[in-house]
Amino acid sequence: MKYVDEFRRGDIARGMAAHIHTLVQPDRQYRLMEFCGGHTHAIARYGLTGLLPDNIRLIHGPGCPVCVLPIGRVDSAIELALRPDVILCSYGDTLRVPASNKMSLYQARAKGADVRMVYSTSDALQIARDNPHKQVVFFAIGFETTTPPTALALIQARQEKLANFSVFCNHVLTPPAMRHLLAAGDAVQLDGFIGPSHVSTVIGSAPYAAVAAEFAKPVVIAGFEPLDVLQSVAMLVEQINAGRTEVETQFTRAVTAQGNAKARSLVAQTMTLRDSFEWRGLGQVPHSALAIHPDFAEFDAELRFALAYRHVPDHKACECGAILRGQKRPQDCKVFAIVCNPDNPLGSCMVSSEGACAAHYHYGRFVEGQPA
Amino acid sequence: MCLAMPVRISQLLPDDMAVVDMDGVSREVSVALIDTPQEGDYVILHVGYAIGKLDAEEAARTLALMDQLAASQSEATP
Ligand code: SF4
Numbered sequence: 001m002k003y004v005d006e007f008r009r010g011d012i013a014r015g016m017a018a019h020i021h022t023l024v025q026p027d028r029q030y031r032l033m034e035f036c037g038g039h040t041h042a043i044a045r046y047g048l049t050g051l052l053p054d055n056i057r058l059i060h061g062p063g064c065p066v067c068v069l070p071i072g073r074v075d076s077a078i079e080l081a082l083r084p085d086v087i088l089c090s091y092g093d094t095l096r097v098p099a100s101n102k103m104s105l106y107q108a109r110a111k112g113a114d115v116r117m118v119y120s121t122s123d124a125l126q127i128a129r130d131n132p133h134k135q136v137v138f139f140a141i142g143f144e145t146t147t148p149p150t151a152l153a154l155i156q157a158r159q160e161k162l163a164n165f166s167v168f169c170n171h172v173l174t175p176p177a178m179r180h181l182l183a184a185g186d187a188v189q190l191d192g193f194i195g196p197s198h199v200s201t202v203i204g205s206a207p208y209a210a211v212a213a214e215f216a217k218p219v220v221i222a223g224f225e226p227l228d229v230l231q232s233v234a235m236l237v238e239q240i241n242a243g244r245t246e247v248e249t250q251f252t253r254a255v256t257a258q259g260n261a262k263a264r265s266l267v268a269q270t271m272t273l274r275d276s277f278e279w280r281g282l283g284q285v286p287h288s289a290l291a292i293h294p295d296f297a298e299f300d301a302e303l304r305f306a307l308a309y310r311h312v313p314d315h316k317a318c319e320c321g322a323i324l325r326g327q328k329r330p331q332d333c334k335v336f337a338i339v340c341n342p343d344n345p346l347g348s349c350m351v352s353s354e355g356a357c358a359a360h361y362h363y364g365r366f367v368e369g370q371p372a
Numbered sequence: 373m374c375l376a377m378p379v380r381i382s383q384l385l386p387d388d389m390a391v392v393d394m395d396g397v398s399r400e401v402s403v404a405l406i407d408t409p410q411e412g413d414y415v416i417l418h419v420g421y422a423i424g425k426l427d428a429e430e431a432a433r434t435l436a437l438m439d440q441l442a443a444s445q446s447e448a449t450p
Binding site for chain 2: 001002003004006007011012013015016018019022038041091119120121122123142145146148149152198201202224227228230231234250252253255259260261262263266354
């Protein structure tokens, strides 16, 4: 596929890796957090860790939207789905996230709930048009990439006066999460970020400048193909060696400083910043998520169904929280690949293919001595 | 679920829709989130929506730079 295969070429990857070996200073540690699950997936799938010098350590970050969704939010979605008047629509991965009492949306469906997997928000709108006597709720999750399609659905629902459509909004924002991780201080030592690329296609690279400056950490906005990741690592090593802490873009083929102005303005019209939002692993993170804008209150499922948020602790054996904070690796979890596997996930990191545990389960665990 | 991919717009349709080509398979997607989509443009597709355009010149520049670096490495270590 064009613009994919070229960025997976093995000969160039080996050359890039050799280049990185010449760049690193042997007495230095380079602890780089890949914020996005897309990077985690690429690193595991192409065995990139094995190509890098030993003093570069890649650390998984919290950038998998399915992984960071706290149990309490999934519980609310299940509560909605179990109402006989509701059809709950959701992107596929969320259906398998374990919630309270051994429930998941899949399990709710087995109990008779009408849960539909959709590929896009327009599918959810169509279900609402086709089922005028049911309340159709779109369970919206995802980072800034997934938010603009939700914004368009809200605008379209209003235009069509779709009275039976609403959105349970759980969209989260990347820069506040990055800030939160860095502000936690000694919890995890980082020297730089492999920054979100598709998110930056929408919001631009500029929003990371304040974080990079405030915490003196370099950020390189990196594409998701293996060569993109390698080039971004090289760019970070160069910044760290030179003592620079800037935001640079490697994924210049789709990211500008300002991003997609049209998409950002649709989001600003339809959604508003929450004071605080709970992330799995990170706890309450101020100004890190969006709610439906008061102008669109009629489409806000939280208001329509008077949903109240309740914090639920994670399963005791599950280390997802520490993994999402960059403190532990999947293989540090006692139940990894034993009780917990992709067919029967105990925690959210084992659900989506971008989750750290699922990525390590599929690609990493048979590679001798190679950390995830 | 955050994964997105580059696809080529093969045909523009009414109502901000377009046909895209994904490795020989065509699909209808929305181009409502981007400005002035054109047939032949490459866009980043995510959950059924084009979320941004892909700049062919920048892609070529990125590749050329990496190619150069890789080539200089193989010369340095024969
Ligand atoms: S292996 Fe399973 S239980 Fe352990 S941290 Fe990963 S998702 Fe949680």
